[in-house]
Amino acid sequence: MSLSVTETLNAYRTQRAFTTQPVTDDSFHQIIATAQQMPTSQYLQAYSLIEITKPEIRAKLAEIITMPTVSENGRLLVVVADQHRNASLAPGTAAKRALTEFDRFAGSIEDATLMTAAMVMVAESQGLGSVVLGSINNDTQAVIDLLHLPTLTLPVFGLQLGYPEVRPEKKPRLALPAILFKDQYQEPTSYQRALTEFDQQLHAYYQGRTSHARDESLAHMTNEALGSAAKRHRFLQIVRRQGFLPELDD
Ligand SMILES: Cc1cc2nc3c(=O)[nH]c(=O)nc-3n(C[C@H](O)[C@H](O)[C@H](O)COP(=O)(O)O)c2cc1C
Numbered sequence: 001m002s003l004s005v006t007e008t009l010n011a012y013r014t015q016r017a018f019t020t021q022p023v024t025d026d027s028f029h030q031i032i033a034t035a036q037q038m039p040t041s042q043y044l045q046a047y048s049l050i051e052i053t054k055p056e057i058r059a060k061l062a063e064i065i066t067m068p069t070v071s072e073n074g075r076l077l078v079v080v081a082d083q084h085r086n087a088s089l090a091p092g093t094a095a096k097r098a099l100t101e102f103d104r105f106a107g108s109i110e111d112a113t114l115m116t117a118a119m120v121m122v123a124e125s126q127g128l129g130s131v132v133l134g135s136i137n138n139d140t141q142a143v144i145d146l147l148h149l150p151t152l153t154l155p156v157f158g159l160q161l162g163y164p165e166v167r168p169e170k171k172p173r174l175a176l177p178a179i180l181f182k183d184q185y186q187e188p189t190s191y192q193r194a195l196t197e198f199d200q201q202l203h204a205y206y207q208g209r210t211s212h213a214r215d216e217s218l219a220h221m222t223n224e225a226l227g228s229a230a231k232r233h234r235f236l237q238i239v240r241r242q243g244f245l246p247e248l249d250d
Pocket residue numbers: 012013014015016065131132133134135136170171
């Protein structure tokens with residue numbers, strides 16, 4: 001039995017530990033083939049997926065991601081932004097050059113992101129759990145070397161799929177007034193009440209959860225989250241080394 005899209009999203013929480021029950025090839029391939037039906041920028045399908053099957057590569061990725069469960073159960077994929085395939089298909093130098101520039105760089109990240117979101121949703125609707133692993137970019141160069149990623153490719157996410165071991169509590173989300181505006185952008189001061197209410201919900205969630213309960217606030221959490229940016233200060237340099245975002249003359 002599969003859940004509807006609405007049921008799937010309303011029940012969604014990230015799962016980080018999976019049982020030993022295998023995800024069959026049939027199920028895994030069906031998730032991917034279904035997710036491929038998502039829209040794709042300029043119909044370029046600018047992503048590739050690398051399934052990690054060798055335990056030693058998986059262990060290395062778990063180390064980069066700093067999450068031991070990544071080396072354990074379920075299937076592990078690396079979602080790659082990929083204009084390399086398109087460069088091999090594009091006949092002219094102007095087209096090849098266009099694939100390196102910001103517009104198509106962003107297109108490949110957008111495609112990889114939508115594909116990942118769709119795989120998460122299809123997997124969840126079939127009773128599997130998932131975790132999107134942006135922390136694969138804690139050491140982008142190591143991942144590029146480990147997976148032999150050529151020019152015009154970049155790792156975007158790890159994605160682990162499997163049968164959930166525990167069911168964590170659901171994290172609240174901002175109320176609509178904080179994210180849905182009419183006709184023009186709204187400054188946060190104009191929806192302060194929604195932010196204050198969310199802060200209270202967030203606090204209650206962190207205090208009440210069964211593992212790692214703590215005192216938490218929206219301001220503190222936002223600040224803490226930005227610490228990971230410090231690990232990625234060489235990201236632009238690596239993106240350029242992969243052949244994207246050439247320096248422009250003008
Ligand atoms: C782009 C992206 C990157 C993420 N990277 C990680 C990660 O590296 N490790 C992790 O444990 N969770 C990761 N997550 C999951 C988020 O932490 C999670 O979605 C968020 O805390 C909200 O919790 P929920 O999904 O359970 O509602 C990521 C989610 C997204 C969308």
